[in-house]
Amino acid sequence: MTIVSDQLDIPDRRIRSAISVFDMLKIGVGPSSSHTLGPWRAALRFLDEVEAAGALTDVESVNVDLYGSLAKTGRGHGTGVAIMMGLRGEDPETCEVDLITRLGADVALAGELRLRRHHGVPFERERDIQFRTDQSLDFHPNGMAITAVRANDEPLVRRYFSIGGGFIVGEDTGVEAPEPVTLPFPIEMAQDLLRWTQDLDCSIADVVRGNERHWRTDDEIDTGLLRIRDTMVECMFRGCCTEGVLPGGLEVSRRAAGLHQTLMGAASEFDSADDWFHAVCSARPNFDHTVRWVSCFALAVNEENAAFGRVVTAPTNGAAGVIPAVLAHYLATGTATDESAIRFLLVAAEIGAIFKKRATISAAMGGCQAEIGVSAAMAAAALVEVRGGTPAQALMAAEIAMEHHLGLTCDPIGGLVQVPCIERNAMGAMKAITAAHLALEGLPDLARVTLDDVIDTMWQTAQDMNVKYKETSEGGLAVRIPVRIIEC
Ligand code: SF4
Numbered sequence: 001m002t003i004v005s006d007q008l009d010i011p012d013r014r015i016r017s018a019i020s021v022f023d024m025l026k027i028g029v030g031p032s033s034s035h036t037l038g039p040w041r042a043a044l045r046f047l048d049e050v051e052a053a054g055a056l057t058d059v060e061s062v063n064v065d066l067y068g069s070l071a072k073t074g075r076g077h078g079t080g081v082a083i084m085m086g087l088r089g090e091d092p093e094t095c096e097v098d099l100i101t102r103l104g105a106d107v108a109l110a111g112e113l114r115l116r117r118h119h120g121v122p123f124e125r126e127r128d129i130q131f132r133t134d135q136s137l138d139f140h141p142n143g144m145a146i147t148a149v150r151a152n153d154e155p156l157v158r159r160y161f162s163i164g165g166g167f168i169v170g171e172d173t174g175v176e177a178p179e180p181v182t183l184p185f186p187i188e189m190a191q192d193l194l195r196w197t198q199d200l201d202c203s204i205a206d207v208v209r210g211n212e213r214h215w216r217t218d219d220e221i222d223t224g225l226l227r228i229r230d231t232m233v234e235c236m237f238r239g240c241c242t243e244g245v246l247p248g249g250l251e252v253s254r255r256a257a258g259l260h261q262t263l264m265g266a267a268s269e270f271d272s273a274d275d276w277f278h279a280v281c282s283a284r285p286n287f288d289h290t291v292r293w294v295s296c297f298a299l300a301v302n303e304e305n306a307a308f309g310r311v312v313t314a315p316t317n318g319a320a321g322v323i324p325a326v327l328a329h330y331l332a333t334g335t336a337t338d339e340s341a342i343r344f345l346l347v348a349a350e351i352g353a354i355f356k357k358r359a360t361i362s363a364a365m366g367g368c369q370a371e372i373g374v375s376a377a378m379a380a381a382a383l384v385e386v387r388g389g390t391p392a393q394a395l396m397a398a399e400i401a402m403e404h405h406l407g408l409t410c411d412p413i414g415g416l417v418q419v420p421c422i423e424r425n426a427m428g429a430m431k432a433i434t435a436a437h438l439a440l441e442g443l444p445d446l447a448r449v450t451l452d453d454v455i456d457t458m459w460q461t462a463q464d465m466n467v468k469y470k471e472t473s474e475g476g477l478a479v480r481i482p483v484r485i486i487e488c
Helices: 005-009 033-052 068-077 079-087 098-110 190-200 204-212 218-240 256-264 273-282 287-306 322-333 338-358 363-370 372-386 391-403 421-440 451-464
Strands: 026-029 059-067 112-115 119-122 129-132 143-150 156-164 167-170 310-313
Touching: 026 033, 026 218, 033 059, 033 068, 033 079, 033 143, 033 156, 033 167, 059 068, 059 079, 059 112, 059 119, 068 079, 068 129, 068 143, 079 098, 079 112, 079 129, 098 112, 156 363, 190 204, 190 338, 190 391, 190 451, 204 218, 204 338, 204 372, 218 256, 218 273, 218 287, 218 310, 218 322, 218 338, 256 287, 273 322, 287 310, 287 322, 287 421, 322 338, 322 372, 322 421, 338 372, 338 391, 338 451, 363 372, 363 451, 372 391, 372 421, 391 421, 391 451
Parallel strands: 059 129
Antiparallel strands: 026 310, 059 143, 112 119, 143 156, 156 167
């Protein structure tokens, strides 16, 4: 497959028209879906391809070239160590997260990297992972090439593109989805989703579940989504109980634990995430506390994300705190059940999928509107659904949430997913809650802007945006505040 640059103008919709809920909400590790998870998955796929060629044990060395945004912000985003984890064959969903921060030193000490944990090749990070900041590949700003040098044979070279949210595209093998699928209720735009709810006289969550049954049973859907919810709660728990300074050299102190201590008072030691969340739900917060709790939840997740912790990519890692914060707000203040938490996540995922099909969830393509803006839209619609709003009100909430993120730039200082990213999640969560309440009180028929209008506007804005503001750390705060990066 040859991918050419003029296709850059086409949103991700040409890449995949059927997206599972579990593609939009994935368990993984921080700090970045496009710059950490994507390259990690690319390395895993590379291993698969080398093994399929029967060549793993012939590999004498491996080297990696990173291009475009991956090269410019990859050091701060942990791209190098993510690739090393992938080449080791570690699964981002289940791996021991402590290994991530140890691996660089382990490999440096041993002077080798064990492919699939058993086939050792000499490896020196500075030599074998090259950040080619002055070069870009066609097709997408997040390009990379992995080369395996083999004994007595041609090198195996593969190019991959990390297109946001942990999705990757391989130059030769295409997208991760093995085959195109036709869902019972095809949805390309918000209008399609609304029409299905009207034709079937059902909620948004019902339509999404109907499509998800193409891939899995109801039992699997429910179990998987409850696991996503529990992973979000565990992440918030860890973030609320961990103090210290985030890695990377920016010397950003964690704040969630201090805020948590203030809100919880003396009784703030818990044996498990369940016990902790039960105590949070019992706190019966007043309005002032609600705002602080939502901020605390969002900060907690993104501090964990910045520290290579386990998070749910929703729809990206940089924006991973928005949906858990809004979900926790609902779980703590509403009459929530497992069933309503599942409906929340079904709706959130579908809204994210529509953005992915019609625009982008990649900051390298669209700036931070593609991350925080999309996650706020997802959370806003989900909150309306579980608060008893109509499908039209849910879409209206998503529209309002995105409308007030249009043009938001991506300018992470030092390429680290810390400033402005962590606070931005708290702001996104509060905007999502505000948007949901405006929509619940609103009349969608009178709205002047539809969700599809705002998605198309977001995409146009993305194309008009200067490349400096698209995850390159070449504009905005990233150039105003210099920092010396310490790679993990
Ligand atoms: S500024 Fe926004 S888009 Fe950029 S890395 Fe941070 S959270 Fe992601």
